[in-house]
Amino acid sequence: MEILSLQLAINSISVSPDAKLLICGGREILKIFKLENKITEDRSLRIGKPNLNYSTQDLAWHPRQSNYILSAAKNSCIVLWNLDKSGPNKLDLIFKGHSKVVNRVKWQHTNYDVFVSAGQDGMIKLWDKRVADQVILNLQGNAEGARDVSFSPFKENLIAASFDNGQVQIWDLKMPNPLCKIGAHKRNALSIDWHPNYADLLASAGSDKNIKVWNAQSSELVCKVQAPEPVAKVSWVPHENNQIASASHTLDNNLYIWHLNEPSLPHFVYRGHAHPIKDFLWVGDSIITCSEDGNLIRNPRENAYRPHKYLAKHSLAVSPLNVLATYSDSQTPSNPDELLSQADRSLIHHTSKMKIYDLGDYKTEIENLASSYQLKGKNVEQLCKENAAVSRKKAPIWNSVEHLFKSSYSVDYPWINTIILNALQETIDYYSEIGDVQTAACLSAVFNYRGPVREYGDLLRQLNLHHEATKLDIPQPNVEIFLRCKCGKISEDQPCSKCKDISNCAVCNLPVKGLYSWCQGCCHGGHLMHLKNWFSRETLCPAGCGHQCSFENF
Amino acid sequence: MAELIDKLELRSESYVHCISFNYFGDRMALSCADQSIQVWNLEENKWKLSAKWNAHNGAVFKVRWAHPEFGTILASCSFDKSVKIYEENPQENSWTLLASLVESKEPIEDIQFAPHHLRLMLAACSSNGEIRIYEPSSVVNLKVWSVTKMFSACALGSNCIAWNPAVHEPPMLLIGNNDVQTATEKFGKNFDVDEELLQLWAVSEDTKEWEKKCVPARIHERSIVDISWAQLMGRSKHLVASCSYDGIVVIWRIDGSTGAMESEMNIRDDVGGPVWRVSWDVLGTMLTAINGDGTVKVWKRNLQREWAEVGALQNR
Numbered sequence: 028m029e030i031l032s033l034q035l036a037i038n039s040i041s042v043s044p045d046a047k048l049l050i051c052g053g054r055e056i057l058k059i060f061k062l063e064n065k066i067t068e069d070r071s072l073r074i075g076k077p078n079l080n081y082s083t084q085d086l087a088w089h090p091r092q093s094n095y096i097l098s099a100a101k102n103s104c105i106v107l108w109n110l111d112k113s114g115p116n117k118l119d120l121i122f123k124g125h126s127k128v129v130n131r132v133k134w135q136h137t138n139y140d141v142f143v144s145a146g147q148d149g150m151i152k153l154w155d156k157r158v159a160d161q162v163i164l165n166l167q168g169n170a171e172g173a174r175d176v177s178f179s180p181f182k183e184n185l186i187a188a189s190f191d192n193g194q195v196q197i198w199d200l201k202m203p204n205p206l207c208k209i210g211a212h213k214r215n216a217l218s219i220d221w222h223p224n225y226a227d228l229l230a231s232a233g234s235d236k237n238i239k240v241w242n243a244q245s246s247e248l249v250c251k252v253q254a255p256e257p258v259a260k261v262s263w264v265p266h267e268n269n270q271i272a273s274a275s276h277t278l279d280n281n282l283y284i285w286h287l288n289e290p291s292l293p294h295f296v297y298r299g300h301a302h303p304i305k306d307f308l309w310v311g312d313s314i315i316t317c318s319e320d321g322n323l324i325r326n327p328r329e330n331a332y333r334p335h336k337y338l339a340k341h342s343l344a345v346s347p348l349n350v351l352a353t354y355s356d357s358q359t360p361s362n363p364d365e366l367l368s369q370a371d372r373s374l375i376h377h378t379s380k381m382k383i384y385d386l387g388d389y390k391t392e393i394e395n396l397a398s399s400y401q402l403k404g405k406n407v408e409q410l411c412k413e414n415a416a417v418s419r420k421k422a423p424i425w426n427s428v429e430h431l432f433k434s435s436y437s438v439d440y441p442w443i444n445t446i447i448l449n450a451l452q453e454t455i456d457y458y459s460e461i462g463d464v465q466t467a468a469c470l471s472a473v474f475n476y477r478g479p480v481r482e483y484g485d486l487l488r489q490l491n492l493h494h495e496a497t498k499l500d501i502p503q504p505n506v507e508i509f510l511r512c513k514c515g516k517i518s519e520d521q522p523c524s525k526c527k528d529i530s531n532c533a534v535c536n537l538p539v540k541g542l543y544s545w546c547q548g549c550c551h552g553g554h555l556m557h558l559k560n561w562f563s564r565e566t567l568c569p570a571g572c573g574h575q576c577s578f579e580n581f
Numbered sequence: 582m583a584e585l586i587d588k589l590e591l592r593s594e595s596y597v598h599c600i601s602f603n604y605f606g607d608r609m610a611l612s613c614a615d616q617s618i619q620v621w622n623l624e625e626n627k628w629k630l631s632a633k634w635n636a637h638n639g640a641v642f643k644v645r646w647a648h649p650e651f652g653t654i655l656a657s658c659s660f661d662k663s664v665k666i667y668e669e670n671p672q673e674n675s676w677t678l679l680a681s682l683v684e685s686k687e688p689i690e691d692i693q694f695a696p697h698h699l700r701l702m703l704a705a706c707s708s709n710g711e712i713r714i715y716e717p718s719s720v721v722n723l724k725v726w727s728v729t730k731m732f733s734a735c736a737l738g739s740n741c742i743a744w745n746p747a748v749h750e751p752p753m754l755l756i757g758n759n760d761v762q763t764a765t766e767k768f769g770k771n772f773d774v775d776e777e778l779l780q781l782w783a784v785s786e787d788t789k790e791w792e793k794k795c796v797p798a799r800i801h802e803r804s805i806v807d808i809s810w811a812q813l814m815g816r817s818k819h820l821v822a823s824c825s826y827d828g829i830v831v832i833w834r835i836d837g838s839t840g841a842m843e844s845e846m847n848i849r850d851d852v853g854g855p856v857w858r859v860s861w862d863v864l865g866t867m868l869t870a871i872n873g874d875g876t877v878k879v880w881k882r883n884l885q886r887e888w889a890e891v892g893a894l895q896n897r
């Protein structure tokens with residue numbers, strides 16, 4: 028990357044036909060540079076006193092005659108520079124006719140003397156470089172300021188222009204009225220570019236952040252690209268039929284290259300400027316950008332950031348139900364030279380598939396054990412015995428902890444006691460460590476030891492096992508179950524019409540948005556479906572208040 | 582070990598960058614490169630497309646579910662530099678945009694909701710390494726979100742974040758960063774000094790500000806692509822997995838009280854490409870990862886309590 032700091036904001040650049048010279052123009056700068064191994068200054072065209080004619084908005088080097096350069100000045104004039112002119116001042120002719128700033132000047136490709144200009148006054152004007160002050164043709168867009176204009180590379184009489192009201196207009200210079208007006212953009216249409224190899228294909232871009240490709244013949248939208256910020260300039264990438272470059276108008280200092288098959292993420296990004304890029308062009312294998320920050324940057328074309336390279340093309344996730352979802356990119360890469368219509372593209376990408384794998388059903392096992400384990404209400408030995416009976420797989424551990432526990436009060440030495448109790452704690456920790464949260468939590472609940480009871484409760488809720496979760500004594504200081512709202516208002520509406528707070532369901536502990544059903548007796552309630560399920564198996568209130576609710580009360 | 586039970590036809594024009602399950606595992610959100618988010622529901626053991634909408638003005642990088650306590654809420658982040666918060670209208674299977682958070686000047690690489698015991702909070706990680714913590718003005722009005730904390734993790738840029746899920750520990754974020762090579766390509770300027778690839782940040786109990794708590798030994802050699810932090814489930818130390826652009830997967834143990842990080846396993850993928858995603862199961866007993874050619878690998882602990890690869894699924 029080569030950075031040349033010119034200190035002055037640059038609005039436009041243009042390159043000589045032999046690609047050896049580059050002209051750079053801005054409000055206070057108009058200089059020619061030599062493009063060699065390094066970019067070096069050749070000369071400045073600003074001679075003598077500062078003059079508004081030097082204040083450059085746009086530049087166009089003649090495509091064949093390397094001595095002619097056009098500059099659109101801020102003062103609504105167009106200046107023709109002739110580098111072969113004798114004397115230090117190369118200013119050849121001044122073309123006056125626009126009443127406001129001229130946004131764009133472009134040479135005709137076939138007729139070496141003709142050029143076109145687009146002005147903020149809304150006019151498109153055709154000029155002859157040999158005759159100053161005489162407009163060959165005036166085209167009135169009737170669409171506010173004209174931002175860009177361009178000759179079709181295939182039909183010499185065809186021009187396209189873009190306007191501040193968002194329109195793109197196609198004109199045949201032999202006709203008095205435009206061939207078509209396309210409502211291309213929601214806001215200003217700031218830039219257009221004809222496709223260099225496909226007749227009738229036209230790219231436009233605007234303040235609405237869209238870049239659109241049109242068929243100028245049928246006015247149909249071919250495809251659309253979404254840029255991150257308003258787009259000031261678009262251009263087709265040389266030798267790449269499917270790629271468009273864009274520079275942003277504000278807020279964004281990058282040059283983006285978009286592949287039309289991937290319209291949501293740039294294919295390449297060139298960075299390095301501190302202000303928005305005003306103009307860019309390709310010279311051989313490098314790309315040159317200029318910006319308001321006063322820098323000229325030359326980058327080798329391949330020296331770009333490729334966002335795709337660092338973005339996941341494959342993805343996976345494991346669900347709480349132990350299901351694995353995977354996505355793997357299986358797109359068939361399209362031929363890069365083929366310009367595809369939108370319909371074709373969706374056909375190509377239709378094959379992407381996701382696969383769902385079952386990693387083993389642990390929910391059923393947890394559910395069975397959770398519903399049959401006894402955790403309180405009896406003495407410890409009895410609980411262990413019963414739990415060993417219901418769990419065939421985990422029976423050995425329940426049996427051994429029962430023996431361990433029994434032996435702890437059958438010996439008289441307190442130090443043995445301590446060892447045994449530590450062994451119990453270690454057993455619980457071991458099960459935590461290997462991820463058997465159910466065994467760890469249930470052991471700790473039975474023996475009243477430290478263990479992952481809360482995590483186990485959360486897991487049960489996550490698996491929709493609310494009944495089993497409520498069997499655990501989990502202190503939940505953050506959850507309040509209200510019979511009436513905190514603010515004192517008794518309200519059936521959720522959230523409470525007075526204080527806008529939401530009550531939680533006594534079964535699942537999640538807030539009830541919508542219908543809140545509650546018992547007339549104890550005033551606890553929640554989601555209707557949860558309560559219905561609860562009372563199909565239980566008789567006491569799910570909130571644990573001890574009230575014998577009857578479902579008819581709800 | 583893993584049985585293929587379903588194949589989903591996506592009708593999408595482009596990549597799926599992120600798959601995310603809801604709290605119960607019966608809904609799945611996909612973030613796609615074609616600017617869309619898709620939501621799939623599990624109905625009678627079949628996944629069915631419930632909604633698909635154009636969510637962003639650029640490729641959607643990540644999508645995440647909020648805890649159901651806060652409603653049916655999705656957050657997504659994108660190349661378009663914004664985070665968007667969506668809420669479902671349950672009757673219509675459609676999603677309403679609640680808020681669009683546009684504070685970042687760079688694309689947002691990752692977002693993560695804080696564990697629900699902390700309250701409704703969202704961490705967003707910009708590609709320039711800025712981390713923002715967003716909070717809604719109130720739980721019942723999710724239309725207004727503001728940045729409550731912001732810090733810069735790494736000048737080379739960050740790619741992924743993960744919250745510490747444990748209840749009794751201060752809020753912690755593990756952040757995965759770029760290496761010099763990626764940052765130089767990404768930002769178009771030269772960075773001389775390599776920075777930490779992984780950083781553990783925590784809210785200091787004294788100042789209540791986010792502070793860098795720990796930087797683990799450098800095992801990854803390239804940019805970190807994804808992090809997965811397992812549920813604690815009563816373990817003495819946390820299990821965290823990270824994967825990087827050079828195909829290395831590391832399982833870390835993090836001491837929740839001191840923040841000390843040690844590696845327990847590291848494996849370099851023999852394909853040589855990136856490992857794009859890692860994911861723990863709910864219990865933290867099994868780690869899955871998908872690599873550059875779409876192969877899924879599964880690790881479990883063996884009887885010697887070492888991590889061993891138990892299977893590979895060819896995903897093509």
